[in-house]
Amino acid sequence: MEKKYYRSLEELTINPDQIQDHEMLGDKKSLLALEQEAKKNNEPNRRDFLKLFGFTVASAAVVASCEQPVRKAIPYLIQPEEIVPGKASYYASTFFDGTDYCSILVKVRDGRPIKIEGNKLSAITGGGTSARAQASVLNLYDNYRYTKPLVQGEEASWSEMDRQITDKLEAISAKGGKIVMLTPTIISPSTKAVIAAFSEKYPTTSHIQYDNVSASGIRKANEISFGEAFVPSYHFDKAKLIVSFDADFLGTWLSPVEFTRQYISNRKLHEGKTTMSRHIHLEGGMSLTGSNADKRIALKPSQQKAAIAQLYLALIQQSSQNGPVAEMPAIANELLDAKGTSLVVCNSNDHETQLIVNAINQLLGNYENTTNTQVHLKVRQGNDQVMAKLIDELNAGLVDGIILYDVNPVYDYPESDKVISGLQKASLKISMPVLREETSSYVDFVCPDHHFLESWNDFEVKTGHYTFAQPAIRPIFNTRSAQESLLKWAGKEKDFRLFIQEYWEKNLFPASGYLSFTAFWNEKIHDGIYDSGIIDPKPLVYIDTDIEGLVGKASVLTASDIDLDLYYNISVGNGKHANNPWLQELPDPITKICWDNYAAVSQKLADEYGLKDEDLITINQTGPYPVIIQPGQEHHTVSLALGYGREKSGKSSEGIGVNAYPLVKMEDGSRHLQTAGVVINKVAGNYRLARTQTHHSMEGREIVRDTTLQEYLVKPNSGNEVREEIKKHLKSIYPKKTYDGFHWGMAIDLNSCIGCNACIVACSAENNVPVVGKEQVLMAREMHWIRIDRYYKGDPDNPELIRQPVMCQHCDNAPCENVCPVAATTHSNEGINQMAYNRCIGTRYCNNNCPYKVRRFNFFDYTNADSFQGNLYDPAEMTVDLRKLVLNPDVTTRAKGVIEKCSFCIQRIQDTKLTAKIENRELVDGEVVTACAQACPSQAIVFGNLNDTESRVAKMFADERNYHVLEELHVLPSVGYLTKVKNTNV
């Protein structure tokens, strides 16, 4: 049958002939003819003129007054095959900043990287990330980056620069002058080959690795104990008992993301597990790791060595009563019970201390069980003594040329003056930085390197474990990969990607078992990972040394009044990435302070010196540093974070905090973060510290529920008994709301959450959460959608620290929803509490009525999304054009006066649902992952469908440890928490 189109019902019912009549009017004239006739009759007259004139003027005025800036979106002329507008692509890559390592996926939208995700394929990090890895994408868009090569501070072309550098290098080489290549730890085999090629061309080159976070002590001790300077591979997952002497292995020590994953795998209790590891931590200040320990002992840094000696003596059943730690004999007994399944670690950079630790681990049979000498951890290869020697040589004028690749000794070398004076003596100084830094202002040639998201690279973080970096964006500025620069100067005109490929084809492909290199290469680049499985053929043999002598020496207690304990915090770390607003605004997991470093003191020391929070002190005549009183701080230890007080790095880091590197003690050419016997003085004045949490007690409320392993084994709901009582009283006259299809929920295992803050940065990146700056945090206006509450419990001298990630609880009976006068916040049919920003008029009633206080208000125009111009409030420069590239286009930026909050990453839910729909299948449990859950290195956060009884989240909800915060209010939260369990071993 012929298809029939109709324009109206009339037309459908009336027969075509009649329609003909309709169109032909009067004396059979068509409509068109009539129109033309009317036109003819209507020659413009005065009235028409005035009408038109008036209309034109009015519309011109209107149009002119509402001028809109023209923004052009130009489509691709030729659509690249793999790019679908609005669809994200992911590229496997690697985050390695000289200290921290993370295998990652880079989320790229419309040609720009916008988010870092963990790479689940990695056997090392397993999809986990750290706060710094998450934040690294913002460094790509740092508006202070070097944008072009500079010769003596003046812009130059690469070719001009290459010519000048090559001339100088050749001149130096010709006269046999010394050239030094100063780099951080290089774990890239190809880069090492590049450096080798460079050294081949200029044979007087020596390559020195300089770590501002060094593991010199461990390497040196291992050289004595095993004949090889290396860092072993640790296995916290295999350790039933972990004794750590100030090694912050969950936060900053060696490979925290890997260690977190291992550590937590042995501490999760749901899914039928009934055992967990025990963790004893001895430290001066309160660290992230210490705060997670089952037993934490405050130990003065100057007594650490004696304490380790005491442990050694206790282990060999000798008198150990006189040591600094009263509990040591008990710890020794526990260790002896866990022979072969224990692990003793220590952060000391004193090789003698590390030798005793080695002896203890050897004694306990931990080598090849919980510590693997066949697989080396390749981070922190730097040798402090070599570096110290270099500085002396520089000052003695023995070095002619120095190439500084990604190092910043002017800032982070303790004796910065020596570095500066030494540099001035070298005739050729080249730096290859990524971000703006201090050292580059003392060099002749600044050859800016690509950001790692713009470059090719490879990494071997552990023996036989390789990962890659590949460009996720074309270089934004006129930068050049450092490797390419080196190759160029070595006279090898070569693309670094080709160089890596050739290197791999020659060195790694043959043993891979693949038939073609292309297949091998493509697959490995896609995964971002290659595990060759080739490790050292046999374990290294422990060589006995004179431990007794060392122990005897170590047991003599050094007398000191006040010790200084420098540390790296988990946000800015060693300070390299300090100019990152996300990291600066990240509250410290212990003190909850952001945008500053500070001297943490104990209550006792504060009393002695008449100090209170935010007073100022000097330490050895440096500073002044603001003080905070830290519960659990060793009585006579002052803790101070490194990585602050940058000088030439950009607005978000310059003058933020005080540089503490000058306080790093240089002894025998080694860097020591702990100094015994410092002098502190109170100075006049005070300094305000921005803290996101100012009340530290739970006030006896059942907010974070915890128990001990021993009680848990007897009664799985121990610590959570109150829930039974609450459930009895939860009655409503209204029928319980049910959800068809999905009912999204989130379960958080408090036992797994270590408080590393990766989720907070991930959430900020995913949801375009504004950075508000120190002044606003001081006003308690931080915008984070997820926060980690932490409370102290028990003895203020050595309290227990408990923490809880809190985001919108997506209550099914939400108090925020019924109070909004304009219905801007409503409940979805999938159980999500939604926020319609466009509808919000900003009464803040929802915020007041939220018992969890997770809603955030845009007090100012933080995002430049306001309808007024000229009222932008952006102290962290997050709205400059370059930084705006990091915004996630799936999430709208919020205007001034609007409430915002966690959305359960609704954009990810929708995206995954659509993908499933297109693929014509049902969603699989675990397919939707919120940004916080994705980032979590310990997989503490599980998201899923509560309607599916087989989903992981539903199973966790059914666990007897599960509870809801403030459940008694009958707000019916969709977020559940599993009680925290500590292994007290009593």
Added chain:
Amino acid sequence: MYVSPIREPLIRGNKNYSQVTKDILSPMAGKPSKYWYMGIALAGAAALMGAWASYETVFNGIGTWGLNKTIGWAWDITNFVWWVGIGHAGTFISAILLLFRQKWRTSINRSAEAMTLIAIACAGFFPLIHMGRLLLGFFIFPYPNTRDLWVNFNSPLLWDVFAISTYFAVSLIFWYVGLIPDIGTVRDKATNKIRKAIYGFLSFGWTGSARHWSRHETISLVLAGLAAPLVLSVHTIVSFDFATSVIPGWHTTIFPPYFVSGAIFSGFAMVLTLLIVARKALHLEDYITVNHIESMNKIIILTGSIVGIAYLTEFFMAWYSGVEYETYAFFNRAFGPYAWAYWIMMTCNVITPQLFWFKKIRTSLVATFIISIFVNIGMWFERFVIVVTSLHRDYLPSSWTMYKPTLVEVGLYVGTLGLFFTLFLLFIRVFPVIAIAEVKSVLKSSGENQKHAHHE
């Protein structure tokens, strides 16, 4: 109507109708005094400060205030509730006292009603200015739109919109209807043509015929009947903003009666503050006598005591309920970081009004004036205590914060005070501050000369 001769006269001095008219119209005649100019200059300056603060708030954002992630309301809603409360006296006097045939209200109802209107205007300003996006504030009205968006009738804030606007409308009409005979008098007394024309227009052709009077009386009664429940409903609904929430210290069933009596309490205090000054400045001592003041003071004792009992009941319930959050909230009020505000409130609202049990104090103008100021302050702090100390430490201690107002917030409050006094000063120049016709209606039964006539 018969009035016992032993009752104190409501109008002093041997007045006749003509004198009453002359006395009451005298503040409107001639040039204003220099005190009036000084007053309006000061009030106008304060209002200008409010204009600056409003600009700051709207242009730069609510961030110019001292609020934070935990405390979403502070001075804004405190001021709102305070002003609404002040508004209550006028309606209470003119409507409820009318229904109860309280003749003494005639001397004070006009100015009290004017005060009500101005106070509601000041009150209504705060819910507007407190919006993060004032320009989209119209979303709050249920207007038909193509996007099918509708307001949330579950929200007490929406109820407020209706309650306050209804209240304002009814109060305005009631006040104006009462004004019509007096405007007629003003028109008749006017010598200036323009003045005559304006008041002639405003008087709606009032002639004082028996029919006019009959209709006037009827409509007054009808409006009084309408306004009387509003006295109770408006603050009840305002209290729902808090009572229907889940925040400890807010979630309280006692709030409606407690708020209403508090409102009348504060309203009367403000009427006293204004009239004690006005009667002196405008030479109306014969009309607003110590008797009137004393009557109002008695209402203050009553409502003040109700408020006091409410405070104690809250405390009892906080303990008796056994809810730890509730217990803590009240403990925190009395002994937490904002205890000073709580004790100011307790002193001003519970203790000082009790002094009115002494006749000497109750009939002393100076003491009454001072205590009325105390009550004004106390009632402001009551709202501050409810709004801020409940919010600043609610359920999760991790989010507990402190609040400190900024200059902009102070400016907004000062601005509404300025607006209030500016409008009041204009009012006394434009309309008779005492209802002439109503006073005349009681002159025969409660005037001093009548009393003397009976005695003789």
